[in-house]
Amino acid sequence: MTTLSYVDSLAKAMHDALAENDNAVIFGQGVDDFKGTFGTTLGLPEKFGAYRVQDTPLCEEGMTGICVGAALNGLKPIHIHIRADFLFLALNQVLNMAAKYKYMFGGHHDVPIFIRAVIGRSWGQGAQHSQSPQAMLSHFPGLKVIMPATSQSILESYRYAINDFSGPVVSLEHRLLYGVNFDVEEDKLRTGENALTSYIVREGADVTIVATSIMVLEAIRAAKYLASYGISCEVIDLHSPTDIDESLIIESVRKTGKLMVADTSWINFGVSAEIARLMCQQGFGLLQKPMAAIGMAPSPCPTAKALEDLYYPNQEVMIAKILELVERNDIAIPNEKSMADVYKKFKGPF
């Protein structure tokens, strides 16, 4: 087992992508500059050549279209957006073109493009630098969406998506995870389609928590706290909203009878709604209590720290909801808003 930070795993995944694919090209605004996309592309232009690590004009839609065409004709493009919000400019190419090319041309074309988009949070990212569009993207057939929560997940899913998968993939990376260290078990890296799917990160018997991205870490923290009071939470990393392991969730809820969904985005029309659909259709009657869901408050993201603290779900809310599910009122809710130790390290400007 080794320790690898999220950012270092991204850097390794980008390096390996270029080293293992002569036709892989990384595009993105600033990928070749002195910051190297938060450190994930540093050194790559020098090693692989300027054309393979290519700075782009500010043209999200055009560049995505260029990636689509390049993929059709033999390249493996990796396109990076330093904020997921900028990906919205490219939705025509992502949803109308990349996600449709194979189907609407009867299987003639594969579009193996890999898009990295970073979810911003904290330090006043505000309404247009913090959105988490997994629900919207996952709605459209023809596109895979992943939300790696750990370094291990990056190493395995990026390798599969870039080397083996022939369709378009969007990875939503969480900016606050970049500085976090993770244990990586290289001999246990998932391969093939398994690299995309959901998995249990902590076993438990009392409550099932289905979480995405950084909320997986929050769920683990909550689970650890509650374990000392005899409450056992099973935490499932959803990992890919387009490739949910439905039976994993159903079986977990069959065991626990209680479910919370913790997502990095808004609750309405989102991952929570999708998991609720799953429970209604395939797990009707398994829930012993109404399902709980936590996500962002139903407003655009404010910048003031005081408002931001109210906007994002925190440990207090998460633990309070779990205690409701297990009907315990004898446990103190920790006076810790969230992953404060991580956030304190995050000084901005990015």
Added chain:
Amino acid sequence: MKQLPIYQDLFKKALRIRLVEEDIISRYHTDKIQSPVHLSIGQEAVAVGICEALTPSDLLFSTYRSHAFYLAKGGSLNAMMAELYGRVDGCCKGKGGSMHLAAPEVGFVGTSAVVASSISNAVGSALAAKLLNKNQINVVVFGDGATEEGSYHESLNYAALHQIPLIFVCENNQYAVHSSLDERQSYQILAHANTYGIETHKLESGYDFVAVADYMKTLVASVKKRPRPVFIEIHTCRYKEHVGPGEDFSGGYRTEQAVDEWKSKDPLVIDNETISLFKEALLAEIEDSVNFAENSPLPTQQHLLEDIF
């Protein structure tokens, strides 16, 4: 120009396209074809002229008004007709329809029903051809309306910045749906493209397939010799309505007189002698393609969920 063999050769190709589309018009009322058709009648010379300069390994991206380019590039007529009929033997297995034809086996990559969307795809394809040292010319065709969209400008900038070897072909028929060019554009298409440092060309006789072919051959040779983006605007004329089998002069947005003036120069209208040389055999081929389409099976539930990833 009538004496040249190439005239007859291109005439036959252009006439084939026109007769195919006239056949579609004749059957459209039956509802056997349930796909919005954007007919190229009047614009065939651009397609056959462009494709005359290309080999099957050269890649062409075009628009939803795609029948002419699909056929000119060498796409199978049977497969196109089956596609319009929504059958499994269609060139896209019935999932594309008139607006999404593709024939990659002859370098017809595909089309988009969202205007301007395939322009950047062509830039990327040409970038790949450059980086992978493919001996291949990439061409993208779009209408005058596409030049108004943002991704068009992004594509021109990138292509010029990186000297991507791509031939941009603006097929200018003056109208976007029912809006004329002067109601839509504050710029001149070529002057504007030229501001990106892209070499521009203009051909006003878009009814003249030999002229288009000659011009295109010169451009292809030039791009092969010195890889870079070049841009050609070809004037043409859409005889039929924007979408559908009819005419729409009663709409009042354009005059029949202007179209008649164009028709008076169109070999496919005025050269009855050459028409009679080819017409009978072409009609028989088209009849066969309709039979092929009608006898092709309908797609099933199994096909519905295939080819998504």
